[in-house]
Amino acid sequence: MTKPLIQIALDQTNLPSALEVARRVESFVDIIEVGTILAFADGMNAVSTLRQLHPEHILVCDMKTTDGGAILARMAYEAGADWITVSAAAHIATIGACKKVADEFNGEIQIEIYGNWTMEDAKAWVDLGITQAIYHRSRDAELAGVGWTDADIEKMRQLSELGLELSITGGIVPQDIYLFAGINAKAFIAGRALAGEKGQETAEALKTEINRFWG
């Protein structure tokens, strides 16, 4: 199991603010994500600008692709994304279409887990050659005060056992990292927690916890 990486989600509603955050965090994050909000705000220009300014980082375009997979995937990879997200609610044909384009670009796709998915669905993703998924509390569920549950952790373990590397997000704080011990965690994703004044401190605290549990 490799050590989980740290990912910043850029969810600003305009590109200049996002670029400023990216510049501030680049030394202590491994992965830069063009969040859905930023991607809808500025389009693929956000991806290509961040690619140009941060050539060494892994760049994710969080499209939560649900349909029109081949075209959306191509747009994002051509703009410079390394990984794109695809919604768990997408038809399996859409997921397959994305995977095919990803392979062409040596890119990867991450299944973003939302809605009433099943472990059968997850097996179908793995059968397509998918190796990554994103597990999270919805931003809005988080705002509604819904925390990490034993059921969440159990599902993560099962997905992990199917062979999926998981990126974990939704109000991630250093003191919660122990919850995910033993899970094949690809990355921990945060936005404001890393973008703020104490961002570097938070990233270091996350890394300390990661080293404790994925030593």
Add this chain to the structure above:
Amino acid sequence: MTKPLIQIALDQTNLPSALEVARRVESFVDIIEVGTILAFADGMNAVSTLRQLHPEHILVCDMKTTDGGAILARMAYEAGADWITVSAAAHIATIGACKKVADEFNGEIQIEIYGNWTMEDAKAWVDLGITQAIYHRSRDAELAGVGWTDADIEKMRQLSELGLELSITGGIVPQDIYLFAGINAKAFIAGRALAGEKGQETAEALKTEINRFWG
């Protein structure tokens, strides 16, 4: 039951091509949709430009919102959208957040039906005050040759009975319109079929069929 409208989905990968299509079809469509592809290509600039050029049309932003509902909804309504789409896979808190912003702008939201949804989910949407949903064959499913089934029509009838107006899409052709008779259809959505050389002819054939079945 009101007569179904005709909606063009603009899914071009760049704004100039989309504007050209919109200009060509404006006289025979009621609703202009900034498709997910176009919205990701050019961002909210696509919405505000189309709003400016087509002030009298209903303008939809097809975001398939899955999370971060309040921010995405606000972005789209501020750019001039009348309606936005929200994924059926979104957490109910996300759908509620979108609805709240919609109300503030006198906008509407359309639940875009994807994934393993249930009629219980649909009831929860209606309880939130949602009045519209989009039912379709996935673009990729359509490419894979999956047609309209009796199960599709039955689900549409049930959604209709719950009080949802349905916009129907996925390879819509005039000769299929009779399939949807009796359903509370808000609009029929097409892209290439309306954008092409025979677009006006197709729109007229659609309207003839609509008049037959929603007379």
